Amino acid sequence: MMGKLLRVELMKIRRKGFWFLTFLGPIGVVALQVVNYSVRWDYLRTLSDDHWLFYLENVSGFTPLALVLGIAILTSFMASIENETNAWKQLLALPVRKTSVYLAKFTVLSGLLFLASVLLCLATLVYGLTLDFGGGVPIIELLEYSFYPFFAALPILALQLWVAMVSENQGWPITVGVLNVILTYSAFSLPDWAFWKWPTLLNSWEEPMYSGLMGLGVGLVIYMVGMMNFVRRDVK
Amino acid sequence: MRALASEWYKFRKSGSLWALLAAPLMGFGGGLISGLDMLEGININQWYTPLFGANLVYGLLFLPLITGVWAGLVCRYEHQAGGWKQLLAAPVTRGQVFVAKYAVIMLLVLVMQLLYLAALYAAGRVQEITDPFPLDIVWKSIFGGWVAVFPLAALQLWMSMMWKSFAAPFAVNVIFTLPSILVVNSERFGPYYPWSQPFSMMYIGGSTDDVFFIPWEQLLTVVGGSFVLFFLAGYIYFQRKSV
Numbered sequence: 001m002m003g004k005l006l007r008v009e010l011m012k013i014r015r016k017g018f019w020f021l022t023f024l025g026p027i028g029v030v031a032l033q034v035v036n037y038s039v040r041w042d043y044l045r046t047l048s049d050d051h052w053l054f055y056l057e058n059v060s061g062f063t064p065l066a067l068v069l070g071i072a073i074l075t076s077f078m079a080s081i082e083n084e085t086n087a088w089k090q091l092l093a094l095p096v097r098k099t100s101v102y103l104a105k106f107t108v109l110s111g112l113l114f115l116a117s118v119l120l121c122l123a124t125l126v127y128g129l130t131l132d133f134g135g136g137v138p139i140i141e142l143l144e145y146s147f148y149p150f151f152a153a154l155p156i157l158a159l160q161l162w163v164a165m166v167s168e169n170q171g172w173p174i175t176v177g178v179l180n181v182i183l184t185y186s187a188f189s190l191p192d193w194a195f196w197k198w199p200t201l202l203n204s205w206e207e208p209m210y211s212g213l214m215g216l217g218v219g220l221v222i223y224m225v226g227m228m229n230f231v232r233r234d235v236k
Numbered sequence: 237m238r239a240l241a242s243e244w245y246k247f248r249k250s251g252s253l254w255a256l257l258a259a260p261l262m263g264f265g266g267g268l269i270s271g272l273d274m275l276e277g278i279n280i281n282q283w284y285t286p287l288f289g290a291n292l293v294y295g296l297l298f299l300p301l302i303t304g305v306w307a308g309l310v311c312r313y314e315h316q317a318g319g320w321k322q323l324l325a326a327p328v329t330r331g332q333v334f335v336a337k338y339a340v341i342m343l344l345v346l347v348m349q350l351l352y353l354a355a356l357y358a359a360g361r362v363q364e365i366t367d368p369f370p371l372d373i374v375w376k377s378i379f380g381g382w383v384a385v386f387p388l389a390a391l392q393l394w395m396s397m398m399w400k401s402f403a404a405p406f407a408v409n410v411i412f413t414l415p416s417i418l419v420v421n422s423e424r425f426g427p428y429y430p431w432s433q434p435f436s437m438m439y440i441g442g443s444t445d446d447v448f449f450i451p452w453e454q455l456l457t458v459v460g461g462s463f464v465l466f467f468l469a470g471y472i473y474f475q476r477k478s479v
Contacts, residue, residue: 021407028411032418039422062414069410076403084315084400170402171309175255177406178301182262182293189269 005096005104012081013108018074022112025070026120029062030127037131051133053141059124060145064199067113067153068184071160072177074112078105079164079173088235098231106161106223113150113157121146144208145201151212152198154219156180162226166233239328239336243310247340252309255302259348260355262298266290267359282367286360287374287440294352295381295438296417300431302348303385304409306341307392308402315400320479334393334474338467341389342382349378373440380437380448383455387430387463394470397477427454430462 013019036058037044048054082088092098125142160180164173183196190197192204198215201208247253267286314320323333353374360369388409395405416432419425426432427450436450448455 017404017407024411028414032415035415036418062417065414065417069414073403073407073410076406077401080401080403169250169252169309169312171252171255171305171312174305174308174402174406175258175302178298178305179258179261181301182298185293185297186266186269 001096001100002104005100006107009104009108013078016077016081018077018112021070021073022116023119025066025116026123029059029066029120030123032062033059034127041131050135051131052128052135052138055128055131055133056124056138056141056145059120060149060201063120063145063149064153064184064187065181067116067149067199068156068181068196069177070116071109071113071153071157072174072180074109075157075160075164076170076173076177078109078161079167080170083168083170092235099227102161102165102227102230105165106158109157109161110154113153117147117150148201148208148212149199151219152195152201152215154215155195155222156184156199158219158222158226162222162229165226165230239332240339243333243336243340244343246313247310247344250309250313252312255305255309256344256348256351258302259298260351262294263290263352263355264359266293267356268363282365283360283370284440286356286363286365287370287377290356290359291377291438291440292435295435296420296432297413299345299381299385299434299438300388300413300416301406301409303341303345303389304392304396304406306344307389307396308405310337310340311393311396312402318479320477324479330475330477331471334397334471338390338393341393342386345385345389346382349382353378376448377438377440380450381434383448384433384437384459387459387466388434390463390466390470394466394473397470397474428458430458433459 033055037055044054044058045051082091091101121142124146125137128137160173160177163176164170167173180196183190183194184199187197187200187202195215195218197203198211201211203211267290269289314323324330356374357369392405392409395408399405412431416429416435419429420432420435426436433450437448437455439449
């Protein structure tokens with residue numbers, strides 16, 4: 001059943017802008033650095049000795065923000081497929097479990113975000129290679145900066161999906177998304193337990209992997225709570 | 237005028253006014269987080285720290301993004317179940333509807349600015365700031381932020397009328413707002429980017445000689461110019477939109 005549901009969800013998201021946004025996010029993040037480096041490479045060159053690492057840090061300044069806003073947009077899009085056409089009743093009248101529908105939507109969304117992370121990794125590498133950094137490519141750091149934010153943002157994905165799926169008025173999830181991105185932007189002032197901070201990979205242990213692991217764990221918990229709430233609700 | 241009253245009525249009844257609370261939340265939280273320890277020992281008005289800290293995030297991200305939410309909310313009623321047809325069958329011109337919806341957005345942003353101001357003041361009081369509240373400067377910032385939103389609201393209204401979905405106009409908003417984090421750092425490009433104007437006009441460190449924190453020519457050309465462009469484009473789009 002899960003396979004069929006996934007295929008249905010994938011079919012529903014065609015030609016609605018999902019794929020476009022999935023590509024635009026990572027390309028946009030690197031494009032900002034293309035502008036940044038072409039305008040003031042001479043100045044940026046003086047700021048650090050390890051040009052590659054500095055470049056990765058620059059890219060990852062925008063990754064969390066794009067990720068959090070992308071999550072808000074995609075989850076709201078996902079929920080509005082059924083919301084706008086009042087199709088919840090039709091979908092759930094089919095012999096499918098509500099938990100499976102929820103899981104299918106979550107899986108497709110995290111798949112899109114994971115694809116965005118792969119694209120981010122590639123785009124970062126390609127543009128980095130065109131610049132005259134010298135030294136080898138720091139593969140480990142490149143992978144860390146590209147993929148840990150995805151895992152660290154899973155709590156936000158689970159939260160947004162929950163809010164989007166149970167709100168009739170999609171103004172709710174979008175406002176929550178705005179507040180999420182504000183909190184992520186203020187990550188410096190947040191304590192370590194605040195999951196908005198995790199996508200920035202900053203923590204007091206200075207170990208980005210912890211941000212990713214905590215994201216995976218807490219993301220699963222919030223996902224379960226959201227799914228339970230969705231299952232218990234009446235279909236409007 | 238009646239079109240405006242009906243827009244306001246629809247909005248009030250839509251149960252979306254709760255979103256106004258996000259602004260004071262921002263002001264209070266921002267005012268508290270950006271605490272006082274950072275400027276200890278420096279002899280300036282203590283109010284500047286929370287004002288700086290909160291205005292940065294508020295003007296740079298929150299204000300442009302939330303304006304898009306308002307634009308989406310004022311169109312939500314019509315996007316449901318053929319509301320556009322019903323509304324435009326009433327004896328109102330399309331122009332009146334567009335202007336009325338725009339006016340509601342700008343009114344909401346103005347209320348939001350005032351709530352934000354109140355929350356900032358409260359945050360400062362909680363921290364027991366004893367210096368006099370620099371009201372003359374803060375007014376410029378609050379009112380300037382409102383003025384800077386004029387073109388952004390017009391674009392978002394246009395986008396919200398075009399798409400049924402809430403997320404699509406928001407995506408446009410995000411695409412233009414995120415780069416302004418980088419743009420405001422640039423002295424060359426910062427003044428010309430409409431989405432970084434809310435930040436520039438709320439940034440209390442600017443020159444205080446003019447009425448606002450940015451020079452008049454920048455206000456008129458960038459804010460005024462983009463306002464005329466977006467407003468007219470949206471207005472014309474709505475005249476021709478098939479419902």
